[in-house]
Amino acid sequence: MSTRRPSISPESHVPLYTQIKDVLRTGILDGRYPPMSRMPSESELMTMFDVSRITIRQALGDLQKEGLIFKVHGKGSFVSQPKTFQNVTSLQGFAEAMSESGHEIINRVVQLRFVPAPAEVAAQLGLAEGSGVAEIHRVRLLNRSPVSYEVTFLPEALGKRLKRTELATRDIFLMLENDCAVPLGHADLAIDAIAAAPDIADALDVKKGAPLLRIERLTHDADGEPVDFEYLYFRGDTFQYRLRIDRERSAAGAPRVIRNRQKQSKNN
Incomplete structure (x- = not known):
């Protein structure tokens, strides 16, 4: 300086x-x-x-x-080392978004198995409880450092079309669109903070109980049918999700005004 x-x-x-x-x-x-x-x-x-x-x-x-x-x-x-961030105003896979910013992404496939759908997963995917689903666990490494742990559930028929070797190098979104011919439409997200469970803490190289950003993401196809339900766990010290929100406006174009409807008593 x-x-x-x-x-x-x-x-x-x-x-x-x-x-x-x-x-x-x-x-x-x-x-x-x-x-x-x-x-x-x-x-x-x-x-x-x-x-x-x-x-x-x-x-x-x-x-x-x-x-x-x-x-x-x-x-x-x-x-401080600046946090990497992903803009969530558009629907993109993690590698898809990070590669655009010049980052190197590596996927470590922890598990790929077919199981009866737990109640919450079945409800999210619109399946009968106990229906077969693919359960995929992956660690996402950003520039060789673990940044997220992802647990993905897909209907069994779709899951069987995904190859473990491909999961190690590609985004599931791109595999669904390009390999399975499933055009994606939109996703619903719920975001909260949790303490790292022991297995996830080990995978992300953080202490047990360390704060993590958890995202539940339900992705729909272009027809609005649910096809992919995920739990995404991000290290809070290395990553941010960012989004832009706009002020809702009235038909006339002015910001919506919340009016006080409480009636005032009249003076006698």
């Missing part, structure tokens, strides 16, 4: 620690402070901005809350 003192203004209505935080955040986001690099020490930042230690600590504390830096006792503050 330049030795020229960064521009902050004591006369601004914006607190000094916020101005400093914004300067440092810009340095992190534009690459002047690369991921995993050590940030300047508190003393160095005090000199750089000509402010007190408490002001620097407030700025660094806010950056830590935002997840941009982390602290190592006795060594200082370091820039």
Whole structure:
């Protein structure tokens, strides 16, 4: 970073620690402070901005809350590794989305078996309870590091058309469309957070009980029939799902207004 003192203004209505935080955040986001690099020490930042230690600590504390830096006792503050993210405004498989961003995806097939459908799976896929389904477990590795554990259920007839060797290299979505001639239409997602069970923790190289992002995804074909039900478990420290939502508007084009319908009593 330049030795020229960064521009902050004591006369601004914006607190000094916020101005400093914004300067440092810009340095992190534009690459002047690369991921995993050590940030300047508190003393160095005090000199750089000509402010007190408490002001620097407030700025660094806010950056830590935002997840941009982390602290190592006795060594200082370091820039966090940015999380990979998938935009969920369109229906894509994990490898399909990540490959577009230049990431390497490897699939580790843990299990492929045919079982009677559990009650919830049968209900989601519109099958009679106990009907045969394919159950597929895979670990998805992003740039050689495990990032998600996927449990996929398919109707037995579709599952029998998938090959284990192909599951190690391809997205199931692409296999359904290209190999099974099933055009996909839309998916319903439910997202929550859970603690990692021992087997999933081992597969993702995290501690038992570590927080995971869990997504239940039910994918339908172009005719609206359910064809694929999945539990997706993502490491919360390495991955984000992102989506855009728009404000619902009235027929006239203005934002919908919730009106207070409570009647006020009239003065006598």
